[in-house]
Amino acid sequence: MKKKKLLSVILAAALSCSCFTAVPFVSLAAEYTSGDYTYSLDNGCVITKYSGSDKNVVIPSKLGGKDVVEIGKEAFKENKDITSVTIPDSVNVIGDEAFYKCTGITELKIGNSVKTLGKHCFSFCSLTSVEIPASLTSSDAKVDEPFFACDSLKSATIAKGGVRIPISLFESSNLENVTIPEGITEIGNASFKYCQLEKISLPKSLKKIGASAFYSTNLVEISLPEDMESVEYKSFYNCVYLKDFYDYSNSTSYDFFDVFGIKSPYLTIHAFPYSVAHIYAQRNNISFVPLTENQMIRLYNKNSGEHFYTSDSTEKNKLVSAGWTDEGKAWIAPATSKTPVYRVYNPNSGEHHYTTDAKERDGLVKLGWKDEGIGWYSDENKGTPLYRLYNPNAIGQYEAGGHHYTKDVKEKNSLIKAGWRDEGIGWYGY
Numbered sequence: 001m002k003k004k005k006l007l008s009v010i011l012a013a014a015l016s017c018s019c020f021t022a023v024p025f026v027s028l029a030a031e032y033t034s035g036d037y038t039y040s041l042d043n044g045c046v047i048t049k050y051s052g053s054d055k056n057v058v059i060p061s062k063l064g065g066k067d068v069v070e071i072g073k074e075a076f077k078e079n080k081d082i083t084s085v086t087i088p089d090s091v092n093v094i095g096d097e098a099f100y101k102c103t104g105i106t107e108l109k110i111g112n113s114v115k116t117l118g119k120h121c122f123s124f125c126s127l128t129s130v131e132i133p134a135s136l137t138s139s140d141a142k143v144d145e146p147f148f149a150c151d152s153l154k155s156a157t158i159a160k161g162g163v164r165i166p167i168s169l170f171e172s173s174n175l176e177n178v179t180i181p182e183g184i185t186e187i188g189n190a191s192f193k194y195c196q197l198e199k200i201s202l203p204k205s206l207k208k209i210g211a212s213a214f215y216s217t218n219l220v221e222i223s224l225p226e227d228m229e230s231v232e233y234k235s236f237y238n239c240v241y242l243k244d245f246y247d248y249s250n251s252t253s254y255d256f257f258d259v260f261g262i263k264s265p266y267l268t269i270h271a272f273p274y275s276v277a278h279i280y281a282q283r284n285n286i287s288f289v290p291l292t293e294n295q296m297i298r299l300y301n302k303n304s305g306e307h308f309y310t311s312d313s314t315e316k317n318k319l320v321s322a323g324w325t326d327e328g329k330a331w332i333a334p335a336t337s338k339t340p341v342y343r344v345y346n347p348n349s350g351e352h353h354y355t356t357d358a359k360e361r362d363g364l365v366k367l368g369w370k371d372e373g374i375g376w377y378s379d380e381n382k383g384t385p386l387y388r389l390y391n392p393n394a395i396g397q398y399e400a401g402g403h404h405y406t407k408d409v410k411e412k413n414s415l416i417k418a419g420w421r422d423e424g425i426g427w428y429g430y
Contacts, residue, residue, distance in 0.1 A: 008245055019203070030344020034063050037172045044069035051227060053081045055104075061088035066166050071098045071224045073118065087111040094121045095357035096144075101125075106152075110136070124148075129155045132169070137184065147173040158184070165191045167210070180206075189232070189332065199242075204384070209235045211255075220244075225331055226430065228252045240277075246270045247277040248430065250295055254280045294376055298330035305394070306351055313377060331407050331429035333376035341424055341427050342376035353403060356427050365423035380429035388426035 027173050032042050035053030037060070039045055045066040047059070057076075061068055063184040073095040074077065076082065084107035085099065091111050096118035099105060103373075105125040112133045127150050135141065137158060143166045147153055148175045158165070160181040170178070175195040180187075182203045189210035192200075197217045204225045211232040214222075219239050223246040223314035224231070230253040236242060237258065241267045250272050259280070260267065268287040271277030272295055281288035301308070309314055309330055318327050341360040344353050346369050353369070356378055357363055367369050386405050389412060394402040405426050406412055416422055 009143045017137055032064055032122060036215065037063055039068070040064045040072075042068055046070040047075050048072045050076050050079065055081060056086075057084065058086045059088055059091070063092040064175060069093065070409040071095060073097060076102055078102065084109065085109070087114065089113050089398055092116065094118055094146075097121060097123070099125060105177070115141045117143040119144040119146075120148050121146045122150060125150055128152050129157075132156060134159045134161030136166065137164055138171075138257040139163055139323040141166045143167065143169050144170045145239055146328065146388045147171075147175075149172065160361050164188060167191065168193070170195055186210065189213065190215065192217055198207070208232070211235060212237060214239060222246070224327060226250075226251055231255065231259055233257060233259070234261055235259055236263075238263075240264050242269060244268055245293070246380045247272075247275065248291070248293070249277075250275045250329065256280065260284070260286070292335035294334055294335065296330045296376065296429065299324040300320045300327055301325075304350060308352055309354065309405065332388060333429050334379050335379040337376040337380045339427065340374040341376050341378055343372040344369040345368075345372050351402060354405065354426065382428045384429045385425045386427050386429055389415050389420040390423050393423060 003035040006103055031038055031048060036050055037047055038049035038059065038234065041064055043258045045063050045068045047068060059068065059071065059248050067090040068092040069090060069110050071091060074097045075095065076099045077097050078101045083104045085105060089111040090113065091164055092113055093116040094114060098121045100120055101124045103124055103126055106128060108122070108127055108130055110131070111370065113135050114133065115135050115138060117136070130153065132367040136143070140399050145168045147170055153175055155177040156170065156175055157179045158181055160183060160196060162184060164186040165180070165184060165188050168190045171190045171193040173195060175192065178197065178200060183233060184203050185205055185207040187206065187210055190212045191210065193212050195217050197214070198220055200219065202221065202223065202225055204247060206225055207229040209231050214232045214236050215234055218237040219242050220413060221407050226248040228247070228249040233255040233384065238261050240262065242264050245267065247269065254276055268289055268290055269277055269281040270289045273290045278288055283315040296309055296311050297316050299308045299319050301317065308319065316326065339356055341354050341356055342358065344361055353364060354375055355372065361371065384407050386407050389404045391402055404420070412422070
């Protein structure tokens with residue numbers, strides 16, 4: 001009996017210990033109050049609640065002696081008194097539904113360090129316009145439908161300095177106009193899905209348009225820049241008003257499964273003959289019109305140091321067979337304009353020279369150069385400058401490589417550092 005009693009005591013004690021260790025330890029973050037703000041300091045200063053009634057809210061950059069780094073989940077939710085909000089540069093994160101249904105907000109200033117916009121953080125606000133800082137178009141920025149159901153939002157400006165419009169940035173807002181700066185290389189998935197955009201100018205730096213990026217927008221016309229690399233699944237799906245789709249790249253990769261989906265019966269793809277866009281149009285029974293612009297190709301002769309430019313694929317292929325290196329697209333020239341670019345040839349050195357100046361052409365012809373006519377035309381709208389440089393070391397009638405032409409500012413500056421002379425702008429292209 002004593003043994004059984006002792007065993008019972010031991011088992012009871014073991015069970016008691018087991019029950020005690022099974023209880024989880026919960027750490028509750030301490031909260032503090034300063035004026036109208038409640039905040040925590042566990043992971044930097046996070047505003048957890050606002051209890052004020054100010055119309056124009058300027059969020060402090062410090063509370064409790066610490067930088068305010070985050071506006072927490074639902075911190076201002078359904079506050080109907082606020083009409084304007086200024087977020088300081090100290091803030092990195094705006095949490096889920098932070099300003100959800102703050103229906104009085106018409107003005108918003110987002111700080112220059114914000115990299116995260118939580119789910120529906122400004123949903124149902126009455127914003128009419130918004131400026132997106134470069135921090136929100138950095139490569140690591142994250143958003144989740146922050147302007148969902150912002151029916152008054154009509155225009156947006158995106159600051160220079162970023163590289164990527166993040167996924168779903170303006171999804172399900174009523175956005176009509178947006179300015180996208182040069183430097184942006186990617187438009188993320190669903191960035192403008194369900195927006196009311198009728199037109200948009202894409203930067204020359206753009207390389208990728210993500211899945212559903214312009215899904216069910218009101219676009220009528222759009223032009224892809226020449227350095228585009230890919231157009232993803234359903235990127236222009238259900239754009240029923242889209243009539244003219246221009247692709248100035250010769251190598252854009254299309255998601256052949258479905259880019260346009262339900263499409264306008266009037267849709268026409270304008271692209272270079274035999275390009276990937278042309279093949280896509282044929283496969284999907286979409287009207288196709290070849291671009292009349294000339295895609296200029298740049299070739300290099302490693303023996304003479306000369307660069308050569310042509311839009312003639314037959315001429316290009318002959319030179320490549322002769323040992324020249326095909327350096328790909330150089331620019332796009334208009335089919336015609338009032339400003340021709342003349343091409344002359346030096347039979348002694350084998351060099352070609354290009355100029356819009358008829359007097360310069362005639363002067364070279366008098367010196368023995370051969371007039372080869374008009375090589376191409378310059379863009380009268382002066383879109384993309386082609387810089388002209390001179391190599392003072394390539395002298396004498398039998399020396400080639402005396403001039404070089406490029407639209408690349410970095411290449412131009414590199415050659416100048418190497419001793420080449422900047423001779424200004426030779427002509428313009430696209």
